[in-house]
Amino acid sequence: xxxxxxxxxxxxxxxxxxxxxxxxxxxxxxxxxxxxxxxxxxxxxxxxxxxxxxxxxxxxxxxxxxxxxxxxxxxxxxxxxxxxxxxxxxxxxxxxxxxxxxxxxxxxxxxxxxxxxxxxxxxxxxxxxxxxxxxxxxxxxxxxxxxxxxxxxxxxxxxxxxxxxxxxxxxxxxxxxxxxxxxxxxxxxxxxxxxxxxxxxxxxxx
Amino acid sequence: xxxxxxxxxxxxxxxxxxxxxxxxxxxxxxxxxxxxxxxxxxxxxxxxxxxxxxxxxxxxxxxxxxxxxxxxxxxxxxxxxxxxxxxxxxxxxxxxxxxxxxxxxxxxxxxxxxxxxxxxxxxxxxxxxxxxxxxxxxxxxxxxxxxxxxxxxxxxxxxxxxxxxxxxxxxxxxxxxxxxxxxxxxxxxxxxxxxxxxxxxxxxxx
Amino acid sequence: xxxxxxxxxxxxxxxxxxxxxxxxxxxxxxxxxxxxxxxxxxxxxxxxxxxxxxxxxxxxxxxxxxxxxxxxxxxxxxxxxxxxxxxxxxxxxxxxxxxxxxxxxxxxxxxxxxxxxxxxxxxxxxxxxxxxxxxxxxxxxxxxxxxxxxxxxxxxxxxxxxxxxxxxxxxxxxxxxxxxxxxxxxxxxxxxxxxxxxxxxxxxxx
Numbered sequence: 310x311x312x313x314x315x316x317x318x319x320x321x322x323x324x325x326x327x328x329x330x331x332x333x334x335x336x337x338x339x340x341x342x343x344x345x346x347x348x349x350x351x352x353x354x355x356x357x358x359x360x361x362x363x364x365x366x367x368x369x370x371x372x373x374x375x376x377x378x379x380x381x382x383x384x385x386x387x388x389x390x391x392x393x394x395x396x397x398x399x400x401x402x403x404x405x406x407x408x409x410x411x412x413x414x415x416x417x418x419x420x421x422x423x424x425x426x427x428x429x430x431x432x433x434x435x436x437x438x439x440x441x442x443x444x445x446x447x448x449x450x451x452x453x454x455x456x457x458x459x460x461x462x463x464x465x466x467x468x469x470x471x472x473x474x475x476x477x478x479x480x481x482x483x484x485x486x487x488x489x490x491x492x493x494x495x496x497x498x499x500x501x502x503x504x505x506x507x508x509x510x511x512x513x514x515x
Numbered sequence: 516x517x518x519x520x521x522x523x524x525x526x527x528x529x530x531x532x533x534x535x536x537x538x539x540x541x542x543x544x545x546x547x548x549x550x551x552x553x554x555x556x557x558x559x560x561x562x563x564x565x566x567x568x569x570x571x572x573x574x575x576x577x578x579x580x581x582x583x584x585x586x587x588x589x590x591x592x593x594x595x596x597x598x599x600x601x602x603x604x605x606x607x608x609x610x611x612x613x614x615x616x617x618x619x620x621x622x623x624x625x626x627x628x629x630x631x632x633x634x635x636x637x638x639x640x641x642x643x644x645x646x647x648x649x650x651x652x653x654x655x656x657x658x659x660x661x662x663x664x665x666x667x668x669x670x671x672x673x674x675x676x677x678x679x680x681x682x683x684x685x686x687x688x689x690x691x692x693x694x695x696x697x698x699x700x701x702x703x704x705x706x707x708x709x710x711x712x713x714x715x716x717x718x719x720x721x
Numbered sequence: 722x723x724x725x726x727x728x729x730x731x732x733x734x735x736x737x738x739x740x741x742x743x744x745x746x747x748x749x750x751x752x753x754x755x756x757x758x759x760x761x762x763x764x765x766x767x768x769x770x771x772x773x774x775x776x777x778x779x780x781x782x783x784x785x786x787x788x789x790x791x792x793x794x795x796x797x798x799x800x801x802x803x804x805x806x807x808x809x810x811x812x813x814x815x816x817x818x819x820x821x822x823x824x825x826x827x828x829x830x831x832x833x834x835x836x837x838x839x840x841x842x843x844x845x846x847x848x849x850x851x852x853x854x855x856x857x858x859x860x861x862x863x864x865x866x867x868x869x870x871x872x873x874x875x876x877x878x879x880x881x882x883x884x885x886x887x888x889x890x891x892x893x894x895x896x897x898x899x900x901x902x903x904x905x906x907x908x909x910x911x912x913x914x915x916x917x918x919x920x921x922x923x924x925x926x927x
Contacts, residue, residue, distance in 0.1 A: 376925050411879060412886045467617060474618045480686040480892040484899075487690075513582045673823060680824045686892040693896075718788050 321381065321388055324374065326439040328367045328395040332432040335360045335402050340425045342406045343417055354410040361403035368396040383442075387510045394503040395435075401496035402428060405489050412485040418472070420465045421486075424493040427462040431455060431500035438507065448511045455504035462497035466490055527587065527594055530580065532645040534573045534601040538638040541566045541608050546631045548612045549623055560616040567609035574602040589648075593716045600709040601641075607702035608634060611695050618691040624678070626671045627692075630699040633668040637661060637706035644713065654717045661710035668703035672696055733793065733800055736786065738851040740779045740807040744844040747772045747814050752837045754818045755829055766822040773815035780808040795854075799922045806915040807847075813908035814840060817901050824897040830884070832877045833898075836905040839874040843867060843912035850919065860923045867916035874909035878902055 338360060342353040371392040375385055382388075409417070438451035469490050473483045544566060548559040577598040581591055588594075615623070644657035675696050679689045750772060754765040783804040787797055794800075821829070850863035881902050885895045 372921065373924065376921065407879075408882075411883050467613075470614075471617050474687065474691060476687070480690065481886065481888070481895065483687065483690060484892065484895060485886060509578060509582065512579065673819075676820075677823050680893065680897060682893070686896065689893065689896060715784065715788065718785065 321371065321374065321378075322440060322443050324367065324371050325388070325391055325395070325442065326436065328364060328371070328392060329432070329436040329439045331360060331364045331367060332395060332398050332402075333429075333436050335364065335399050336425070336429040336432040339402050339406045340422075340429055342409060343422060343425055347413065347415060350410050354406050357403050357406045361399050364396060364399040368392050383510060383514050387506060387513075390506050391503060391510075394499060394506060397499040398432070398435075398496055398503065401492050401499055405492035405496065408485075408489050408492060412488070414485055414489065417489075418469065418486075420469045420472075421490060421493070423465045424462055424469075424490065424497070427458050427465070428493065428496050428500070431458050431497065435500060435503060442507070442510070445511050445514050448507055452504040452508045455501055459497050459501040462494065466494040466497075527577065527580065527584075528646060528649050530573065530577045531594070531597055531601070531648065532642065534570060534577070534598060535638070535642040535645045537566060537570045537573060538601060538604050538608075539635075539642050541570065541605050542631070542635040542638040545608050545612045546628075546635055548615060549628060549631055553619065553621060556616050560612050563609050563612045567605050570602060570605040574598050589716055589720050593712060593719075596712050597709060597716075600705060600712060603705040604638070604641075604702055604709065607698050607705055611698035611702065614691075614695050614698060618694070620691055620695065623695075624675060624692075626675045626678075627696060627699065629671045630668055630675075630696065630703070633664050633671070634699065634702055634706070637664050637703065641706060641709060648713070648716070651717050651720050654713055658710040658714045661707055665703050665707040668700065672700040672703075733783065733786065733790075734852060734855050736779065736783050737800070737803055737807070737854065738848065740776060740783070740804060741844070741848040741851045743772060743776045743779060744807060744810050744814075745841075745848050747776065747811050748837070748841040748844040751814050751818045752834075752841055754821060755834060755837055759825065759827060762822050766818050769815050769818045773811050776808060776811040780804050795922060795926055799918060799925075802918050803915060803922075806911060806918060809911040810844070810847075810908055810915065813904050813911055817904035817908065820897075820901050820904060824900070826897055826901065829901075830881065830898075832881045832884075833902060833905065835877045836874055836881075836902065836909070839870050839877070840905065840908055840912070843870050843909065847912060847915060854919070854922070857923050857926050860919055864916040864920045867913055871909050871913040874906065878906040878909075 335357065338353055338357045342350050342357060345353055371388065375381070375388060378385075408414075434451055434454055438448060441448055441451075469486070472478075473486060541563060544559055544563045548556050548563060551559055577594065581587070581594060584591075614620075640657055640660055644654060647654055647657075675692070678684075679692060747769060750765055750769045754762050754769060757765055783800065787793070787800060790797075820826075846863055846866055850860060853860055853863070881898070884890075885898060
């Protein structure tokens with residue numbers, strides 16, 4: 310195992326920012342997939358799967374770099390946690406998109422589009438925040454906003470559940486839709502986990 | 516980040532005991548919610564949500580304290596694990612109560628009340644055990660009893676599943692009930708995780 | 722707490738190999754359970770539950786040994802992670818077998834048998850790989866093959882989901898089958914997690 314003692318051009322901050330930027334692309338693909346006609350969704354799902362594989366590669370690159378670097382800019386367990394958390398966000402978004410195609414869902418309720426809009430916003434501000442880990446400055450706005458967005462996602466999720474279980478909906482449609490909105494809710498929770506970890510890191514490193 | 520070198524009045528033991536005490540209140544609210552007439556459940560669910568927010572605050576306080584304390588009474592990763600585990604117990608209990616209202620469930624099977632009685636007992640003995648972390652003494656009875664209680668919860672859960680899938684029950688009712696009993700089972704598992712961690716800590720620190 | 726400074730006859734490598742070997746037995750039991758007539762499944766499920774308890778004991782033995790050993794052959798957090806990961810594999814396999822009996826499922830689709838064949842293969846190569854942790858040599862074939870097997874499992878899983886939701890299947894049957902294939906998919910994911918951790922360990926220790 311070669312030890313890197315001299316910094317390379319690509320730093321952990323760059324790698325984490327890169328992973329977060331991939332989430333912006335992923336959330337955008339997911340949004341377009343949901344809005345597309347069912348017949349047009351398959352290629353978008355394939356793109357989303359590719360995006361998830363690329364995100365996986367980024368995560369592995371960070372892990373490899375962690376194993377080869379003796380001195381890290383902040384606690385290596387936290388770098389690992391961030392990489393892992395960002396990876397979870399992508400996994401859940403890809404899962405949601407995959408199920409929409411697999412389950413041959415038709416039109417989705419408006420609230421589902423709202424859930425995905427929240428995820429797009431989460432991805433944007435996460436990508437904007439990652440570079441600020443260098444200075445550990447001006448991060449509070451980020452985690453405060455993520456917490457607000459996650460509350461919004463949670464409200465949409467709960468309203469969707471209430472609608473689904475009000476009665477009158479075919480059980481198979483409830484099953485399909487529930488798996489999808491569960492995956493979207495899990496994605497929102499993952500964005501919040503990343504923000505909580507950033508808050509912890511900022512507190513420790515201040 | 517201000518380092519606290521002199522101990523403050525509220526110790527980690529006090530904070531963990533406080534978190535565990537909140538679980539007693541939460542389990543009690545959950546029990547009353549399940550026993551209430553459907554029309555009377557909403558305010559109890561709101562109280563349970565407040566209890567979950569308060570538990571969240573307690574968990575955050577422990578995390579903040581961990582980041583500011585140089586010397587901890589035992590392994591800081593274990594203090595983190597306990598705080599996190601106690602938080603999971605409350606999250607699952609609140610989720611169960613929330614779904615009972617969201618899904619507009621009517622009367623619940625007796626076995627569900629039995630699951631919640633087990634959770635109340637788990638919360639009580641967990642709250643009693645936390646202060647004994649100071650001395651690391653007389654903790655074996657606690658984790659042995661939690662393991663016994665979790666086995667009881669597991670039996671109730673499996674019998675409920677068998678009943679639900681025996682046939683004759685409306686699929687929508689099965690879906691509603693399964694989500695609720697899954698959350699209660701997850702709460703029981705979380706209490707067991709906390710007890711397992713206490714056992715590990717006691718072994719390490721003895 | 723007695724510190725063991727002199728190595729005992731049973732090393733961590735032996736213990737991890739033992740845990741992995743238990744997975745071979747568990748996967749075999751699961752395979753026979755699925756293939757059996759419904760009337761003959763109960764005793765096999767009981768054997769599988771015993772296998773899970775034995776695996777639990779093995780995991781606890783590794784944790785106890787970790788708490789008593791000052792110098793470990795590789796990072797103790799990774800030994801913990803491996804033990805924990807192997808335990809997850811058994812838990813998910815036992816859960817799948819338990820649900821097949823609890824839900825009184827009849828004949829299972831061929832693809833479910835295929836999922837279990839993949840798990841049997843995962844267990845075999847995991848058991849073969851564990852002893853090679855001593856030398857950290859010739860492990861790449863193992864994790865590469867596990868990744869290939871997990872992709873196979875994933876394909877079977879997704880095809881099963883597509884079939885279940887195509888339409889025409891009774892919602893209760895979908896519910897039963899989904900829980901079972903979810904548990905089998907979780908088992909495959911757990912085998913992959915173990916392999917990913919072995920890859921990380923091999924990279925660190927090389």
